[in-house]
Amino acid sequence: xxxxxxxxxxxxxxxxxxxxxxxxxxxxxxxxxxxxxxxxxxxxxxxxxxxxxxxxxxxxxxxxxxxxxxxxxxxxxxxxxxxxxxxxxxxxxxxxxxxxxxxxxxxxxxxxxxxxxxxxxxxxxxxxxxxxxxxxxxxxxxxxxxxxxxxxxxxxxxxxxxxxxxxxxxxxxxxxxxxxxxxxxxxxxxxxxxxxxxxxxxxxxxxxxxxxxxxxxxxxxxxxxxxxxxxxxxxxxxxxxxxxxxxxxxxxxxxxxxxxxxxxxxxxxxxxxxxxxxxxxxxxxxxxxxxxxxxxxxxxxxxxxxxxxxxxxxxxxxxxxxxxxx
Numbered sequence: 132x133x134x135x136x137x138x139x140x141x142x143x144x145x146x147x148x149x150x151x152x153x154x155x156x157x158x159x160x161x162x163x164x165x166x167x168x169x170x171x172x173x174x175x176x177x178x179x180x181x182x183x184x185x186x187x188x189x190x191x192x193x194x195x196x197x198x199x200x201x202x203x204x205x206x207x208x209x210x211x212x213x214x215x216x217x218x219x220x221x222x223x224x225x226x227x228x229x230x231x232x233x234x235x236x237x238x239x240x241x242x243x244x245x246x247x248x249x250x251x252x253x254x255x256x257x258x259x260x261x262x263x264x265x266x267x268x269x270x271x272x273x274x275x276x277x278x279x280x281x282x283x284x285x286x287x288x289x290x291x292x293x294x295x296x297x298x299x300x301x302x303x304x305x306x307x308x309x310x311x312x313x314x315x316x317x318x319x320x321x322x323x324x325x326x327x328x329x330x331x332x333x334x335x336x337x338x339x340x341x342x343x344x345x346x347x348x349x350x351x352x353x354x355x356x357x358x359x360x361x362x363x364x365x366x367x368x369x370x371x372x373x374x375x376x377x378x379x380x381x382x383x384x385x386x387x388x389x390x391x392x393x394x395x396x397x398x399x400x401x402x403x404x405x406x407x408x409x410x411x412x413x414x415x416x417x418x419x420x421x422x423x424x425x426x427x428x429x430x431x432x433x434x435x436x437x438x439x440x441x442x443x444x445x446x447x448x449x450x451x452x453x454x455x456x457x
Contacts, residue, residue: 154185154187155211157187157211157365158194158210160192160193166394170267170390171189177382177389178379183382185382185383187212195210198219205367208370210368213366215363216230217364225439226449228298229453231297233303233427233428236270239272239398241456245456248453248456249452250453250455253449259369264368266364266387269362269391269398271361271398272398273334273338273357275350276330276409277330277351278348280349283423288307292327292328293328294319294333296333300332300359302434302435306430306434316333319331319341332358338409344408349415356420358419
């Protein structure tokens with residue numbers, strides 16, 4: 132009788148544990164070698180190691196949803212987590228366009244301060260309206276490559292056929308006198324090779340992976356100053372997070388904190404790798420100065436920022452908050 136009662140209690144206890152066990156699905160667009168996948172995998176591995184009956188199953192390479200179509204499914208609870216360039220959802224929330232805006236972030240340490248700022252707090256409030264929250268903040272950066280000359284100040288793109296990474300950058304470059312050729316990063320190499328492009332702006336990792344150093348004479352790397360920073364966080368459905376046990380949330384939070392530090396260091400490493408790769412391949416390196424950064428910012432003020440601010444008074448407030456981060 133005692134044995135039977137003990138067995139029943141054990142079965143009940145096991146059933147309680149099983150009821151708390153949960154599998155989360157995480158979607159992203161990149162390969163398993165990409166830093167953004169590594170961030171997701173680090174969170175998944177650390178949560179699994181915590182032994183809190185929580186598993187994160189990762190679906191890379193757009194295997195669950197198309198790259199630009201992940202925000203709505205996250206908001207609706209059709210997927211639990213995504214690593215996602217937030218500006219992709221700029222058509223749904225104009226405020227998100229500030230996460231890919233020229234001249235708002237000048238370097239990685241500044242980006243880290245942006246993540247802890249009132250500006251980011253306001254962005255997260257907007258996310259919360261969509262039942263979305265941030266687990267891991269992260270920015271990746273990029274620079275310029277010129278086929279025949281260096282691109283550091285606005286005057287350098289005058290009359291050039293240029294590819295930019297994002298609508299706001301196209302607006303700014305056009306304001307500086309460039310002609311814009313819209314294309315994916317994968318098309319830059321051939322466009323430079325065939326004379327379609329004189330210059331290109333994209334991420335550090337894309338410059339390396341697409342071997343743009345074979346077509347460029349000069350490279351402007353990410354240094355103390357750079358124009359192109361794109362916010363690409365690991366986000367989660369807030370209701371799903373709230374439904375986890377205290378232990379599961381604690382494990383997830385700890386894993387996210389560790390992954391965020393890794394993300395920042397890897398972003399810096401990728402920039403350094405891009406610089407070294409171009410240099411080793413005989414490409415001239417030309418750093419952007421503070422004066423040149425401010426000159427670009429002044430053009431962005433009259434082009435990209437002006438177009439963004441036409442959204443609403445709230446958008447003006449958000450832009451001012453972003454620009455106030457020292």
